[in-house]
Amino acid sequence: MAFKKLINSKTILSFFAAFMLFGTNLLMAQTPAAAAGTGEDANQVDWTGVAYYVLIFFLICLGVAVIGKILKIYDLTLKIQGKKGLKWNNVMGVICLVFLLAGLYGAYWSFTVQGSMTLPEAASIHGVKIDEMFTVTTILTMIVFFITQILLFGFLFKYRHSDKRRAHFLPHNNTIEKVWTIVPAIVLTILVVFGFFTWQKIMDDTDAKGEVASINIDITGHQFAWELRYPGKDGKLGPKSFKLTTASNKLGVDFTKKSSFDDLSADTMYLPVNRSIKLNIQAQDVIHSVYMPHFRVQLNAVPGLPTYFKFTPTITTADMRHKLDDPKFEYLVYCNKICGGGHYNMQKVVRVVSEAEYLEWLSHQKPYLTDGLKKELHFADAEPQKAVSQNRLALNN
Numbered sequence: 113m114a115f116k117k118l119i120n121s122k123t124i125l126s127f128f129a130a131f132m133l134f135g136t137n138l139l140m141a142q143t144p145a146a147a148a149g150t151g152e153d154a155n156q157v158d159w160t161g162v163a164y165y166v167l168i169f170f171l172i173c174l175g176v177a178v179i180g181k182i183l184k185i186y187d188l189t190l191k192i193q194g195k196k197g198l199k200w201n202n203v204m205g206v207i208c209l210v211f212l213l214a215g216l217y218g219a220y221w222s223f224t225v226q227g228s229m230t231l232p233e234a235a236s237i238h239g240v241k242i243d244e245m246f247t248v249t250t251i252l253t254m255i256v257f258f259i260t261q262i263l264l265f266g267f268l269f270k271y272r273h274s275d276k277r278r279a280h281f282l283p284h285n286n287t288i289e290k291v292w293t294i295v296p297a298i299v300l301t302i303l304v305v306f307g308f309f310t311w312q313k314i315m316d317d318t319d320a321k322g323e324v325a326s327i328n329i330d331i332t333g334h335q336f337a338w339e340l341r342y343p344g345k346d347g348k349l350g351p352k353s354f355k356l357t358t359a360s361n362k363l364g365v366d367f368t369k370k371s372s373f374d375d376l377s378a379d380t381m382y383l384p385v386n387r388s389i390k391l392n393i394q395a396q397d398v399i400h401s402v403y404m405p406h407f408r409v410q411l412n413a414v415p416g417l418p419t420y421f422k423f424t425p426t427i428t429t430a431d432m433r434h435k436l437d438d439p440k441f442e443y444l445v446y447c448n449k450i451c452g453g454g455h456y457n458m459q460k461v462v463r464v465v466s467e468a469e470y471l472e473w474l475s476h477q478k479p480y481l482t483d484g485l486k487k488e489l490h491f492a493d494a495e496p497q498k499a500v501s502q503n504r505l506a507l508n509n
């Protein structure tokens with residue numbers, strides 16, 4: 113019977129869960145340290161894991177429980193002595209006030225300390241718009257947050273129980289119902305419409321000067337890299353089909369179409385400043401995500417579902433280096449979906465340059481149609497190749 117009681121005990125089970133969490137965390141903290149190599153550091157444990165904070169939380173709970181018990185005993189002693197006991201409603205009211213002040217300070221603290229961890233300066237036209245939208249939304253929600261928290265905990269303190277006061281019974285009030293339905297509805301409508309227009313501008317066909325987006329770039333994700341393809345002199349990207357993918361034709365470009373022949377492959381994404389870019393996004397295996405935080409660009413790359421994103425970079429890499437006083441600064445395109453073991457490796461340098469620099473760079477890029485691919489596609493002469501392979505087969509036999 114005692115054993116049954118023991119395994120049913122919630123306290124024992126809670127401690128067991130905390131112990132397991134702590135143990136697992138300790139183990140996981142040690143693995144990278146051990147893998148990092150030899151030396152004294154290998155034996156060091158990262159104590160600031162999740163379990164550490166869980167244990168701190170349990171300890172604080174324990175402290176509060178102990179203080180509660182002490183107050184209860186004090187209260188009972190007062191009553192035994194025939195004096196008036198503690199006014200628990202006052203105690204709870206004051207705790208609510210302390211909670212309110214600590215919470216408001218916490219919100220202020222998180223803005224001042226973690227505020228600088230938000231996205232860096234927007235380097236695209238629509239990026240500025242997105243930031244404006246984000247700021248307006250944050251300000252509105254913060255106003256609502258501060259008002260509701262002050263009212264909630266302030267009222268709990270002000271209207272705590274008193275023998276001299278009676279609560280007013282309010283079964284229904286249409287005015288209050290209307291106010292708290294209509295006001296959020298109006299605010300949300302403004303935010304949604306605001307967001308809708310911003311999205312429409314982002315997906316618009318024209319660039320910063322009102323011209324139709326002209327530079328098409330193909331970005332294709334696969335485990336674990338991004339492949340870039342630029343149009344050649346004709347300004348058009350050749351069509352692709354996954355059925356044509358081979359070792360030499362990684363992207364499955366269709367070479368029965370003329371526009372495919374002059375396409376270029378690139379290692380770095382060069383973008384001319386103040387020109388509208390259309391990024392054609394595709395994936396070959398699993399879902400990846402094109403993420404360029406400085407340009408406020410993020411869109412999933414889904415196999416079988418080509419997507420695109422249009423944006424206009426406004427600050428060149430050189431200007432950004434100057435602004436940040438960091439000569440090594442580079443814009444990057446990342447993969448923002450955890451797509452497998454080498455996911456961290458999926459990034460490429462993006463360089464925003466002047467139009468002249470862009471054209472100069474483009475003239476030095478390698479054609480996508482390599483000699484190996486020409487051979488594979490039997491561009492020179494299809495028949496002798498076949499004959500060779502048949503001979504080989506014959507020799508093998």
Ligand SMILES: [Cu+2]
Binds near residue numbers: 333
């Ligand atoms: Cu990925």
